[in-house]
Amino acid sequence: MSRRNAPDESTETDPLDAFRQFFALERDVLVLSLAMFAFSLGFQMTSRFLPEYMVALGASGFAVGLFGTVGNVISAVYPYPGGAISDRIGSRYALTAFGLVSTLGFAVWLVAPSVGPIAVAGVTVEPWVWIFVGLLLAQAWKSFGLGATFAVVKQATDPARLAAGFASTETFRRTAFLIGPVLAAVLIGLHPSFTVSFRYVLAVAVLFGIVGTLAQHLLYDASGDSVGGGSFEGVAQIRADLRDMPAPLRPLLIGDTLVRFANGMVYVFFVLVVTQVFGAGFETTLAVGEFSYAVDLSPQAFFGYLLGVEMLVALLTMAPAAKLAERVGLKPVVAVGFFVYGAFPVVLIYGPELLSPVLSVQWALVLVFAFSGLRFAGLPSHKALIVGPAERGAGGRVTGTYYLLRNLVVIPSAAIGGALWEFVTPEAAFALAAVVGVVGTGYFLVYGEEFEAYA
Known part of the structure; x- marks a missing residue:
């Protein structure tokens, strides 16, 4: 079907479908949406601020880079064993176990400052x-469940509407990405010390983790789970998937x-650019008639609102871009x-200075994050272009292989950036990143090739 032909009405995918299904309280959609929303909120409230938290606890820029690299390793190696565990014990218990582990992780971050330096085998931790x-x-x-999500969307959506199908799921998921950092910014503004106020954020993240875990365990219908089958077959399976x-x-x-x-x-250094390189908070006075309110945000709180601006633009543009792809193809939109992605590092590190004749640093950063x-x-x-060429029924494997390869190569990136940040200059790290991008x-x-359904 040509992208210029109007798709059958039965295949139309409204980007607001996810919200309509949620409020219709369909059981499976409600349970999984609650869990997705809760854990996305918890992670987005915390993860983008963790480099600042680490520095406040005494870490160097190089240590922050290593932190990013560990995150890359986890992203590369967790999905395969995660899928094998789910196949072995069933989705309900797997989801519950992963939820409990994630909530425990939020709790470890919460108590970290209270542990203090301790000596282990003569080494100070x-x-x-x-x-x-x-x-x-x-x-x-x-x-x-990364691969499974891709496969489900592929199976439920007409090939020429894949981008719109992914726009629907992304619109719902990334609403949590919008709310999380803004909520974190509000909580960070409650205390002048970041190490204190950020622990408020972490406490709320623990609460979201508990809610998400309980909701999925108590409400999830496990009757359709297949337990004990189809486990991961090892390296030979990866090699076969790579060949295929x-x-x-x-x-x-x-x-x-x-x-x-x-x-x-x-x-991982975006927050440090705002809070340390520019040291940019936000001050203004809001006035309506005779009422006025002074706004005074710390750099850390301001960063949370900048992330909110970034995600608001994302939510406003994903669905129109998916519609545009039906006319111009997937490749131009992905490009x-x-x-x-590639240009943003130099835009962030140099943009506020270049815009200084016409904009303050604060408003320049708002524009940069937009x-x-x-x-x-x-x-x-992009997601449609990944899963589109896969054979029907193989979307999960193709997606898993794609992300495994990509994430394995990306593993050392943050450590390299951290070394440049610490031992050369932040500008060198960001400039080289832009060149690579x-x-x-x-x-x-x-x-790059176009997916046939959009050609």
Whole structure:
């Protein structure tokens, strides 16, 4: 079906479908949506502020880079064993176990400052080391079911509407991405000391984890679970999946890996650019008639609102971009997202200074993070381009293989960025990241292939 032909009404995918299903209280949608929303809120409230938390607890910039690399390792290696555990014990108990582990991770972050430096075998363990321990636990639920989500959308959506189908699920999920950092910013503003106020955030994240875990365990209908079957077959299965990866995915994978490597070099340092390089808080007075209210945000709280601006732009642009893809194809829309990913490091590190003749640092950062939100506009089309060429029924395996390869290569990116940040300059780290990202975008533009249903 040509993208210029109107799709059958029965295949239309409204980006607001996820919200309508949620409020219709369909059992499975309600349970999984509650869990997704709760854990997304908890993780988004906390993860973007953890580098600042680590520095406040005494970590160096290089340690922050290593933290990002550990996160990359987890993203690469967790999904396969997670899927095997789910196949073995069933979705209900797997979801409950992953939820409990993630909640425990939030709790470890919460108590880290209270542990204090301790001596273990003659080595002093600083409080920030416990942030690594918490990360190993907190990402458990987040990494569950990635391939299955892609496969379900592929099976339920007309091929020419895949981008719109992913726009629907992403719109729902990323609403939590919008609310989480803004809620964190409000809580951070309750106390002048960041190490105190951020623990308020972590306490709320623990609460969300408990709610999500209880909801999915008590309400999830496990009657359809198949227990004890289809476990992971080992390295031979990975090799077979690599051989069977559709050829059109390879240019996309190479370009995407370069772009994500670039982003990984500097992602954990975004908060430090705002709070330390620019030291940018936000001060203004809101006046309505005779009523006025002074707004005075710390740099850490301001960063939370900047993330809110970023995600608001993402939510506003994902659905229109998915519709645009039906007219111009997936590749141009994905390329725009890649370009924003690649260019953002230099836009962030140099943009506020370049805009200083016309904008204050605070408003320049608002504009910069609004620009960053455009990278998510291409995300539904990107997902459609990944799973589209897969044979029906193989979407989960293809997706898992794609992300395994990409995430394995990206593992050292944050450590490299951390070394440049600590031992050269932050500007060097961000400039090199931008070069790598733009090269990845260019490679995809030259060699990337369009999905036939959109051609």
